[in-house]
């Protein structure tokens with residue numbers, strides 16, 4: 537019983553993290569059971585099969601399901617390759633085109649790349665990419681802010697290993713939704729602050745980050761952009777209808793930009 541529960545737990549975790557990992561685990565479990573393989577051989581077989589699917593098969597299969605993998609390098613790159621290894625970098629062709637176009641313009645302007653965070657899984661509409669419930673149809677993506685290092689120089693790096701969780705806090709006198717949401721009991725709103733350590737002392741480059749927001753808002757396909765209300769005010773987007781507040785049920789957006797297309 538305990539063994540079955542452990543296998544089920546692994547399947548659930550792999551499915552939540554990678555979408556396909558759980559099914560692949562189950563498949564390898566049955567195949568290696570028939571072949572009577574030792575545990576270490578089963579694990580090796582699973583790892584090999586997973587890598588083959590994540591790096592070769594799924595990127596070729598995803599277009600059948602209306603998704604494309606985002607680029608791995610160049611003007612548009614992941615903050616962490618783990619995002620891609622976990623199949624969390626898939627978007628619709630329309631969103632792909634917006635991001636590639638915008639990041640090419642950004643690179644031309646600043647000479648550095650745009651970093652993306654979580655996007656969507658490769659298969660099926662309605663399958664959420666936890667913990668982002670809305671990232672379930674290929675039409676949503678999170679982008680990292682742009683940062684300067686301690687010496688004030690541009691960097692393509694981000695201050696935490698996942699790109700989330702290092703907040704550009706409200707200043708005195710600014711609207712404070714992290715405080716308002718916490719008071720209303722939305723404990724998840726600023727949760728990452730307590731989990732994600734700062735690995736580099738980088739400062740948000742407001743000019744370059746708001747350039748990204750301004751640019752993506754200009755695409756007809758883009759319907760909504762979420763940043764925290766105090767940054768919306770501070771960066772001059774108060775009258776931009778596409779830049780919105782996402783409600784206390786989401787998480788803070790003063791560490792990344794969320795954008796979605798129609």
Ligand SMILES: [Zn+2]
Pocket residue numbers: 668671676677678793794795
């Ligand atoms: Zn998002």
